[in-house]
Amino acid sequence: MSVHAADIDLAMKLADAAGAAIRPYFRREMGLEIKADRSPVTLADREAEAAMRRILDAERSGDGIHGEEYGVKEGVTGRQWVLDPIDGTRSFTVGRPIFGTLIALVDQGWPVLGIIDQPITRERWVGVMGRPTLFNGAPARTRLCPQLEGATIATTSPHLFDDDDVPHFMALVTAISGNSPRQGPVYGGDCYNYGLLASGHVDIVCESGLKLHDFAALVPVVEGAGGRMCDWNGDPLTADSAGHVLAIGDPARTEEILEALRNVPHDHDHDHDHDH
Incomplete structure (x- = not known):
């Protein structure tokens, strides 16, 4: 279940493509609809996922895809790209830049690579199994929490x-x-x-x-x-x-x-x- 440099590069490319699709709709007309499960969806959600799927179909046609908006495409490699184009659509629809694009590579059911990308503030966390997490290219670290009482x-x-x-x-x-x-x-x-x-x-x-x-x-x-x-x-x-x-x-x-x-x-x- 190793993650290669090419996997990381591809995940970054997916995040770039999603961000480019999302930014033009932020705080503008976004074609808001309510889905059957009562959750909101916008043109930005759909276009961002479609953009990521086009790249995966071209570059990793054997891998599976699991996306929030367009469902599951079965693969043959045991690897699956898991996509949530806008996690936090409700925040997105009211103009709050605290949503994110989520991109994961799941190998035999285990998440081995993950990106949280905030395309408006241009903040990106990149996590890879067995490596330090990077935030905009520099190492990110959680903080110590000496006791439960008073924790955030x-x-x-x-x-x-x-x-x-x-x-x-x-x-x-x-x-x-x-x-x-x-x-x-x-x-x-x-x-x-x-x-x-x-x-x-x-x-x-x-x-x-x-x-x-x-x-x-x-x-x-x-x-x-x-x-x-x-x-x-x-x-x-x-x-x-x-x-x-x-x-x-x-x-x-x-x-x-x-x-x-x-x-x-x-x-x-x-x-x-x-x-x-």
Whole structure:
């Protein structure tokens, strides 16, 4: 499952192409539609993914493609390019530059290369299995988090959690905020939060309901910066994961975070198992 220089160059080329497709629509007429699952989609999402697929069809025709907008193309190499042209379409539609293009190379189900690209601010995190994560070409590092209380936690929106997951998330927030509930989570941000965590500005990101195209690229970025990505049971994230995602800047806090997620008052805990 090695990643070659040509893979990294290709991923950068995909990010450049997506950014070129997205920028003309930012804070302008974007052809907003609402999909069947009630999520927004714009011309920028569709054109960015189409641009990336054209490059992959030309240069890596044997590899599979898994894209948010145009679905799955089966490959023959055991490798799959996982594309989310705009992760954070809602932020994009209201003119907030905290969305990102996500590009991952997944080998036999394992994410081995990931890019988080913010095309408006031109910020790019590049993670490759076994190598240090780079932010705009310079090494990115997560920060130490000496104790759970007072840590900075981010999530895109509490409305994205299943009802079963909310008490677990709130139990973690309570463990972090201690007696100062005003220091609540940072909301909004989608994939941008994981880049900020990789660069040492956020300690924890906790989300559920994510799909492969939402999290595959994040894994090499966070782990190459010294952090840890896992599900709510502490297991590594693969193509088979259910979508409960934790990013932890300081891996020393992992057990406390997992314990806090489990520490739900019993009236809430009706035999909930995260592996549904």
